[in-house]
Amino acid sequence: MSTTENTPSDDGMADFGYxxxxDRSIGKFASFAAGISYISILTGTFQLFYFGYAFGGPAYWWSWPLVFAGQIMVALCFAELAGRYPVAGSVYNWSKRLAGPTTAWLAGWMMFTASVVTLTAVVLAYQGTLPLIWSGFQLVGDGTGETDFAVSAVIWGAVLVAFTTTINALGVKLMARINSAGVFIELIAAVLLIVLLAVNIVNPPTVLFDTQGLGAGTDLGYFGAFLVAALASAYVMYGFDTASSLGEETVDPRRTAPTAILRAVIASFVIGGLILLFAILAAPDLTAPEIGSVGGLQFVVLTVLGGPLGIALLISVVIAVTVCALAVHTAAIRLMFAMARDNALPAGARLAKIDPKRKTPVVPAVLIGVASVLILVVNIGSPQIFTAVTSVAIIMIYIAYLLVTVPMLRKRLKGEWPGPNAGKDGYFSLGRWGLPVNIVAVVWGTAMAINLAWPREDVYGAGVLSFIAPIFIGAVILVGLAWYLARGRHQTGTLPEHMAKNLEEAP
Structure with a gap:
């Protein structure tokens, strides 16, 4: 690896050929907020607690520290990369510098596709909380009809997508202000929720080992049930690379982005873990069927706290969902822009065009918004299919991460990473811990991808749906690579309008 790549002259984009x-205007807190809002503890825990509890009972809580232990290894690898390559579309650009162009394109394509579906899944969380705040938020019927819940969810989801599209089209400054304010409120609400649940504990810590007999009579016993329950935690703790994906818009990104990535993961682990822990310990009846149903954590909060206080905390959840959707949309835009700037997508010049006034790619914002709304419609007639595809999207993100950590490990083993100046340039470096951390990150990512993709009727549905993971991912890979290998690879290259002006400075 060249010295130019390891010790860039400044934070300008000429070091990368761009x-x-x-608009470089994002500060330290806004960078941190981008990462933690994508993870979004209140969104993830309130949306998925019921799933983990239904399959794992109170003992499912242990999946939270387990997933954190694996994901922090990935985050450490990403932090090292973020200090050296703070470029839009982080996963795509990192893979491009660690592996070949085909691997990089595939990493970007899978991450982008998954991000669009993830945005759709996040905005559906409105429906799980809004009607609990006020019955009037149930826009269709009273919620008991066959399609009442799904149709209302699609309407609310479309409203939220319209909001995130508008904000992202208006510029990164407005996005960062709204996102930072939302994260600030979310953090305060999360800490308040932890305290209130803690003072209402009624169960002893021993309940955390209660499996409620789940998995009994199966080949793997509770271990098999726990592997399924762990998906709830795996579905939450990702997206921390967003802080680096906004690197081109961050002040002093080589130092800010690595710190933001690690702080986002650690803060999410601590805050989310305490919410889940105290919710289980404060639940009056751990056998209540409502806890293992959609809205399980909302049920616990309203049961324990009740009244205006419980409603106020649910309003904070709505705010968290809003900024989470905004962050996911923002990250998807940066990834699409990064690939389009390299002419690695159809109509690359159009997709990579920057609005001269707002300094943001408007076309990707609109296209991603439209695509998400179209996917939302699937939820009305086939919610089970949508749930399965959403789950598969998370697998694709884990695979995209592997398309970074595996090439990184390969370079470490060949002595080509992180280079002779690592640690001396003042940027984040794992030093001698880099190899073992990287190995664990790869092993963890592989194991979790397999666990996520394993055919399970309870997760993906019966019949052919249980194999939706290999079918959907295979289709995405085949369609994407068919275009790339037939046409894309022959036209890939930095578009002239995005090329560094001082080419002699570019590697």
Whole structure:
């Protein structure tokens, strides 16, 4: 690896062969907020607690520290990369510098596809909380009809997508202000919720080992049930690379982005873990069927706290869902822009065009918004299919992460990473811990991808749906690579309008 890549002259984009076209205005807190809002503890825990509890009972809580232990290894690898390559579309650009162009394109394509579906899944969380705040938020019927819940969810989801599209089209400054304010409220609400649940504990810590007999009579016993329950935690703790994906718009990104990534993961682990822990310990009746049903954590909060206080905390959840959707949409836009700037997508010049006034790629914002709304419609007639595809999207993100950590490990083993100046340039470096951390990150990512993709009727549905993971992912890979190998690879290259002006400075 060249010295130029390891010790860039400044934070300008010429080091990577690009011109500075985005608005560099994001500060330290906004960078941290981008990462933690994508993870979004209140969104993830309130949306998925019921799933983990239904399959694992109170003992499912142990999946939270387990997933954190694996994901922090990935985050450490990403932090090292973020200090050296703070470029939009982080996963795509990292893979491009660690592996070949085909691997990088596949990493970006899978991450992008998964991000669009993830945005759709996040906005559906409105429906799980809004009607509990006020019955009038149930826009269709009273919620008991066959399609009442799904149709209302699609309407609310479309409203939220319209909001995130508008904000992202207006510019990164407005997005960062709204996102930072939302994260600030979310953090305060999360800490308040932890305290209130803690003072209402009624169960002893021993309940955390209660399996409620789940998995009994099966080949793997509770271990098999726990592997399924762990998916709830795996579905939450990702997206921390968003802080680096906004690197081109961040002040002093080489130092800010690595710190933001690690702080986002650690803060999410601590806050989310305490919410789940105290919710289980404070639940009056751990056998209540409502806890293992959609809205399980909302049920616990309203049961324990009740009244205006419980409603106020649910309003904070709505705010968290809003900024989570905003962050997911923002990250998807940066990834699409990064690939389009390299002419690695159809109509690349159009997709990579920056609005001269707002300094943001408007076309990707609109296209991603439209695509998400179209996917939302599937939820009305086939919610089970949508749930399965959403789950598969998370697998694709884990695979995209592997398309970074595996090439990184390969370079470490060949002595080509992180280079002779690692640690001396003042940027984040794992030093001698880099190899073992990288190995664990790869092993963890592989194991979790297999666990996520394993055909399970309870997760994906019966019959052919249980194999939706290999079918859907295979289709995404085949369609994407068919275009790339037939046409894309022959046209890939930095578009002239985005090329560094001082080419002699570019590697």
């Amino acid at each position: 011109s500075q076209s985005l």
